Amino acid sequence: MASINFAAAQHALVPDETVLECLERNGHEIPFSCRTGVCLSCMMRLRCGTPPRASLDGLRQGQIEQGYFLPCVCRPEETGEDLEIEAPTDAELFGRAVVSELAPLSAAVCRLRLRTSVPLFYHAGQFINLRRGDGLMRAYSLASVPRLDDTLELHIKRLGGGKMSNWIHEELEPGTALDIQGPNGECYYIGGEAARPLLLIGNGTGLAPLYGIARDALAHGHTGQIHLFHGSRTAKGLYYRDELNALAQAHENFHYTACLSGEEAEARAANGAREGRAEAVALAEHDKLAGWGIYLCGYPPMVKTAKKLAFLAGAELANILADPYEMQDLRRLPRD
Numbered sequence: 001m002a003s004i005n006f007a008a009a010q011h012a013l014v015p016d017e018t019v020l021e022c023l024e025r026n027g028h029e030i031p032f033s034c035r036t037g038v039c040l041s042c043m044m045r046l047r048c049g050t051p052p053r054a055s056l057d058g059l060r061q062g063q064i065e066q067g068y069f070l071p072c073v074c075r076p077e078e079t080g081e082d083l084e085i086e087a088p089t090d091a092e093l094f095g096r097a098v099v100s101e102l103a104p105l106s107a108a109v110c111r112l113r114l115r116t117s118v119p120l121f122y123h124a125g126q127f128i129n130l131r132r133g134d135g136l137m138r139a140y141s142l143a144s145v146p147r148l149d150d151t152l153e154l155h156i157k158r159l160g161g162g163k164m165s166n167w168i169h170e171e172l173e174p175g176t177a178l179d180i181q182g183p184n185g186e187c188y189y190i191g192g193e194a195a196r197p198l199l200l201i202g203n204g205t206g207l208a209p210l211y212g213i214a215r216d217a218l219a220h221g222h223t224g225q226i227h228l229f230h231g232s233r234t235a236k237g238l239y240y241r242d243e244l245n246a247l248a249q250a251h252e253n254f255h256y257t258a259c260l261s262g263e264e265a266e267a268r269a270a271n272g273a274r275e276g277r278a279e280a281v282a283l284a285e286h287d288k289l290a291g292w293g294i295y296l297c298g299y300p301p302m303v304k305t306a307k308k309l310a311f312l313a314g315a316e317l318a319n320i321l322a323d324p325y326e327m328q329d330l331r332r333l334p335r336d
C-alpha cells in the first residue's frame, strides 16, 4: 500500500483512502470545503511522486506545473506510488481583499463587494475561495466583470446552520480584510465565437456567475442570442430581476426567464415567471443545442440533470461548462 510523507512523518494509506483522509486520520488539520475536487480549498503541493490524474482535474496547467494537486480526490493506491507532499504557504496562494459593501439582494441572499490590494486577473464566472481569520474557507462565484467593475462581487446565500454564510450575513462588516485564493474554475465566457447562441441556466446564487458571464459576453460584443434561465422554488429566491430586465431592454440578443418550481399559478403570474425548474423550462424551449455554448451553475443535482439534458439535445460536452456548488454535508432539505 502506498504511503505519504508530510511534515517529516511517513503515513501509510488504508485501502481507498484519499490523501486528505489519511492526513486527518493522522491528526493534521488541512483546510477543506467541498471534498469533491471542485472548490480547491485543500490544494497541496508535491515534492516527489506522480499523483493520479483525477487529483489534477480542475487545476490550471500552471498550477499543475508548479506541483499542485487536490488531496481530497487523490487516492495514491491508483498509481501505487508513494508521495512526498507539503502545504503551500499563505504567500503562495492567498491575496488580501477588503469588504467594500454588504447589501441584501433578497431575504436569503446578500451581495458582498471586495476591493483587492493588487488587481485580480480573472474571468467573470470563475470563483474564489474566501478565508476568514480562523481559517474557515468557502468558495464563491464572481458576478463581477473585470472590464466593467472595479470591485469583486459575490452573492452569498444564507444556509440554515451554515458557518460561513451566516457569519457573512450577520457579523462581517465593511472595512474587514479577508484572505482570497483564486481565481479558479473554467466556467467563463470564451471569446472568438461571437455568433454562437448561449444558454445559461442557474438556480439560487447560481445566478451570480451567469450574471457575470452574460455581461462579459455582451461587453465583448457577442452577437448570438443569450438565453438566461434563473430558477427558484419560491418567488423570494428570485433576485436581480430589475438588473436582468434592464439588460434585456438594453440588448436585443439577451433574454431573461424567471422560473418558479414551488409557487401557485397566481404567484407565478404576479412574478411573470414560468412554471417549473429552470433546467426543465430551458430545455423544453431549446431542444436543439448542437453548436451552442451551455453554462450551468448552482445546486449540484440541477447541474447534473441539466448537463445530461443539454447533451441529449445535441450540445457537445466540450461546450458545456458547469460550476456545481458542492457543499459540505448536504442536508436532504428542499431548496429555495
Ligand SMILES: Cc1cc2nc3c(=O)[nH]c(=O)nc-3n(C[C@H](O)[C@H](O)[C@H](O)COP(=O)(O)OP(=O)(O)OC[C@H]3O[C@@H](n4cnc5c(N)ncnc54)[C@H](O)[C@@H]3O)c2cc1C
Residues within 6 Å of the ligand: 033, 034, 038, 039, 127, 138, 139, 140, 141, 142, 154, 155, 156, 157, 158, 159, 160, 161, 162, 163, 164, 165, 166, 205, 206, 208, 209, 323, 324, 325, 326, 327, 328, 329, 330, 331, 333, 334, 335, 336
Ligand atoms: C465552485 C463553487 C462555487 C460556489 N459559489 C457560491 C456562490 O456564489 N454563492 C453561495 O452562496 N454559495 C456558493 N457556493 C457554496 C459555498 O462554497 C458554501 O458551501 C456555502 O456558502 C455554505 O457554506 P457555510 O459555511 O455557510 O455552510 P457549512 O457550514 O459548510 O454547512 C452547510 C450547511 O448547510 C446545510 N445545507 C447544505 N445545502 C443546503 C441547502 N441546499 N439548503 C439548506 N441547507 C443546506 C448543510 O447540511 C450544512 O448544515 C459555491 C461552492 C462551490 C464549490
